[in-house]
Amino acid sequence: MSRELKKMEVEAIVEKFIKRGLMDGQGNFDLKADSPLVSTGLIDSAGLVLLLSLLEKKFDINFSVEELASAELDTLSSIVSFVNEKLNQHVS
Amino acid sequence: MPIKVMLLEAAGPWLASRPDMKDLEQIVLPHGLMQLSADLKEHLGDKVQVAVRHSFGDYNSDQELAAELDRFDPDVVGIRGLHVYRKRFKELASLIKSRGKKTLLLAGGPFPTISPRQALQTGVDAVVIGEGDMVLPSLVQRLNDGKDFRDLPGIGYTHPGHGVVINPGRRFLQDMNALPFPDYDCLDLGRYERYLTYGYNRRRQGVILSSRGCPYRCAYCHNLFGSRFRPRSADSVVAEMKLLNLERGIKDFYFIDDGFNLDRTRVERFCSLLSKQDEQFNLYFANGLRADLLDTKLVDMLVEAGMVWVTYALETASNRLQRLIRKNLNLEKLKLVTEYTISKGVMVNLCFMIGLPSETKEEALSTLRFVKAIQGLVLPMFFTVKYYPNTDIFRIGLEHGLNLPKDDSAFDAPYHDIGHFGTPTLPAGEIRELYFRFLKEIFLSRPRLEQAMEIQGLHMTDQEILDMYSLLLRRRIRDVEKELIAVTK
Ligand code: B12
Numbered sequence: 001m002s003r004e005l006k007k008m009e010v011e012a013i014v015e016k017f018i019k020r021g022l023m024d025g026q027g028n029f030d031l032k033a034d035s036p037l038v039s040t041g042l043i044d045s046a047g048l049v050l051l052l053s054l055l056e057k058k059f060d061i062n063f064s065v066e067e068l069a070s071a072e073l074d075t076l077s078s079i080v081s082f083v084n085e086k087l088n089q090h091v092s
Numbered sequence: 093m094p095i096k097v098m099l100l101e102a103a104g105p106w107l108a109s110r111p112d113m114k115d116l117e118q119i120v121l122p123h124g125l126m127q128l129s130a131d132l133k134e135h136l137g138d139k140v141q142v143a144v145r146h147s148f149g150d151y152n153s154d155q156e157l158a159a160e161l162d163r164f165d166p167d168v169v170g171i172r173g174l175h176v177y178r179k180r181f182k183e184l185a186s187l188i189k190s191r192g193k194k195t196l197l198l199a200g201g202p203f204p205t206i207s208p209r210q211a212l213q214t215g216v217d218a219v220v221i222g223e224g225d226m227v228l229p230s231l232v233q234r235l236n237d238g239k240d241f242r243d244l245p246g247i248g249y250t251h252p253g254h255g256v257v258i259n260p261g262r263r264f265l266q267d268m269n270a271l272p273f274p275d276y277d278c279l280d281l282g283r284y285e286r287y288l289t290y291g292y293n294r295r296r297q298g299v300i301l302s303s304r305g306c307p308y309r310c311a312y313c314h315n316l317f318g319s320r321f322r323p324r325s326a327d328s329v330v331a332e333m334k335l336l337n338l339e340r341g342i343k344d345f346y347f348i349d350d351g352f353n354l355d356r357t358r359v360e361r362f363c364s365l366l367s368k369q370d371e372q373f374n375l376y377f378a379n380g381l382r383a384d385l386l387d388t389k390l391v392d393m394l395v396e397a398g399m400v401w402v403t404y405a406l407e408t409a410s411n412r413l414q415r416l417i418r419k420n421l422n423l424e425k426l427k428l429v430t431e432y433t434i435s436k437g438v439m440v441n442l443c444f445m446i447g448l449p450s451e452t453k454e455e456a457l458s459t460l461r462f463v464k465a466i467q468g469l470v471l472p473m474f475f476t477v478k479y480y481p482n483t484d485i486f487r488i489g490l491e492h493g494l495n496l497p498k499d500d501s502a503f504d505a506p507y508h509d510i511g512h513f514g515t516p517t518l519p520a521g522e523i524r525e526l527y528f529r530f531l532k533e534i535f536l537s538r539p540r541l542e543q544a545m546e547i548q549g550l551h552m553t554d555q556e557i558l559d560m561y562s563l564l565l566r567r568r569i570r571d572v573e574k575e576l577i578a579v580t581k
Contacts, residue, residue, distance in 0.1 A: 020567075020568070020570075020575075021565075021566075021567025021568055021569075022112065022567070022568065023112040023113065023568055026112050041109040041110045041566070042110075043566075043567065044109065044565070044566040044567075045527065045528070045531060046531055046535065046536070046564065046565045046566065047565050047566060047567045049528060049531040049532055049536055050536060050565060050576070050579065050580070053532070053536060053579050053580050053581065054579040056581070057579055057581070065525060065528050065529045065532055065533070066525060068528045068532065069521070069524045069525035069527075069528040069529075070521070070525075
């Protein structure tokens with residue numbers, strides 16, 4: 001799979017995860033790449049760890065606790081690039 | 093005309109952070125206010141009419157609360173609150189005062205008891221420090237008789253000439269058996285079934301306080317009820333439960349004692365009374381049992397009596413820190429008792445704190461390892477220490493160079509919330525890392541989830557389990573297997 005395709009796939013998974021976690025009827029909005037997620041309560045630390053665990057399984061990658069704790073993961077785009085970086089390391 | 097008293101719990105959103113999650117909020121019956129309602133009715137009979145309301149659970153907005161105030165038109169409003177709700181306290185005080193009626197506004201409970209001067213600044217007319225069971229009825233009686241109440245013991249108020257006056261002479265109740273049972277008629281019990289209980293279900297709840305006071309001197313506790321353990325008799329506690337079952341169909345009872353099991357003989361009597369009856373109750377020791385005072389025999393008895401949930405408070409796996417915070421828990425005993433309790437199919441909530449004064453990363457990691465080694469915990473719970481003024485831990489923290497933010501954020505956040513909190517020995521970044529380690533390796537570990545699910549399945553319906561994880565993860569979970577177990581390692 002090309003890098004671009006993978007990036008889109010990650011994006012789609014993150015978006016679906018966030019919308020699925022909202023209450024019924026709340027998920028009908030446009031998730032912007034840079035809208036804050038954690039600081040607005042759309043997702044919380046435990047949800048974030050769950051999401052990354054899902055991505056770890058899906059793409060067979062592994063984030064260390066130190067990586068997780070030091071990353072600033074407050075937006076769709078920051079989460080996507082965090083995962084992408086790992087995927088690229090993995091490929092090379 | 094009876095005197096009308098509204099007792100109001102100051103509260104707001106807590107664990108369910110978004111408004112659309114309000115139905116997942118844990119809302120516990122305002123037990124202290126229900127007790128005061130019973131006290132008032134016992135002393136004043138039909139000279140008093142009482143309504144107990146929860147400012148968050150009972151209303152969707154302050155307009156709704158204002159409308160109810162207009163309908164009920166109370167002569168006295170008494171607000172109860174914790175420190176975390178002191179802003180809410182002020183909002184409520186302003187709302188009540190803005191009605192322009194001659195309503196006497198009182199405040200009581202943890203926040204006014206610990207910080208009476210600060211509570212007076214919220215605009216209330218007087219604060220009642222400590223137990224209100226004797227003072228509030230006397231106060232309302234005085235109002236009824238058209239007399240001044242400001243000389244009563246334990247009352248604080250602002251005197252126009254002398255500033256803040258706090259009357260000495262308050263005493264703790266001596267005979268807990270003399271108290272009437274808390275009043276369940278003063279509120280709408282059904283409304284509480286819209287929210288989660290202390291046990292993460294929506295069942296009709298009974299809240300039981302079987303004792304007051306605690307002789308331990310844990311440095312982080314506000315010890316509101318003094319150091320002498322004042323138990324009710326086992327017979328009185330069981331009689332209250334039976335009555336609630338008979339009159340209201342309550343089967344699920346939540347114990348909020350500071351030290352339910354400090355007197356072994358009393359626990360044994362309590363268990364044998366419950367084991368003898370036909371009706372099976374579910375007992376949730378949600379505020380905890382002291383684990384190192386239990387043994388396998390007593391756990392067996394509690395299980396036989398109906399215990400389905402127990403909280404044990406480890407706090408720290410470091411013996412040095414156990415001594416520093418004066419909890420002095422026997423760690424080996426706690427481990428044995430916890431494992432034994434789990435083996436009996438009880439849902440165990442194990443709590444610990446990170447960020448104690450002088451706590452090092454290695455000590456914090458040893459606590460995580462201790463928790464991780466216990467198989468089958470339904471709810472391991474990570475707390476960051478909250479440094480409340482007027483606690484010993486606050487003083488000890490300062491002695492260890494703690495530098496707290498000026499804005500009170502050091503104690504305003506919920507249980508686990510890490511915010512920007514750090515200590516000289518555990519900076520904020522380290523605490524954040526410890527929390528992520530806890531989430532990844534303990535809370536969201538697949539083996540733990542699988543073991544927990546087995547035990548939860550014994551006591552909770554599928555929907556209750558979904559609600560519990562939805563609140564804990566702050567996201568709607570619709571399928572535990574697919575959304576949690578299958579995606580964790
Ligand atoms: C049950 C409980 C909970 C439940 C319910 C919370 C609640 N709203 O009460 C849950 C699990 C949700 C909880 C959580 C927390 N809790 Co808690 N909890 C308790 C516990 C064990 C029992 C409370 C209770 O009902 N007591 C029984 C009744 C009879 O006592 P009472 O309400 O104080 O009422 C008596 C008097 O105070 C007085 N009174 C009370 N109100 C009024 C009003 C008037 C007008 C008058 C005249 C008198 C009066 O008369 C009553 C009868 O004598 C207490 C410990 C304790 N010993 O009280 C801690 C305690 C209240 N919790 C505490 C804390 C810190 C918390 C948390 C902030 C922890 C955290 N950092 O996350 C959270 C906050 C949650 C929230 N959003 O509300 C502290 C509060 C310290 C403070 N100064 O604010 C306490 C005192 C523990 C301690 N010993 O330090 N808690």
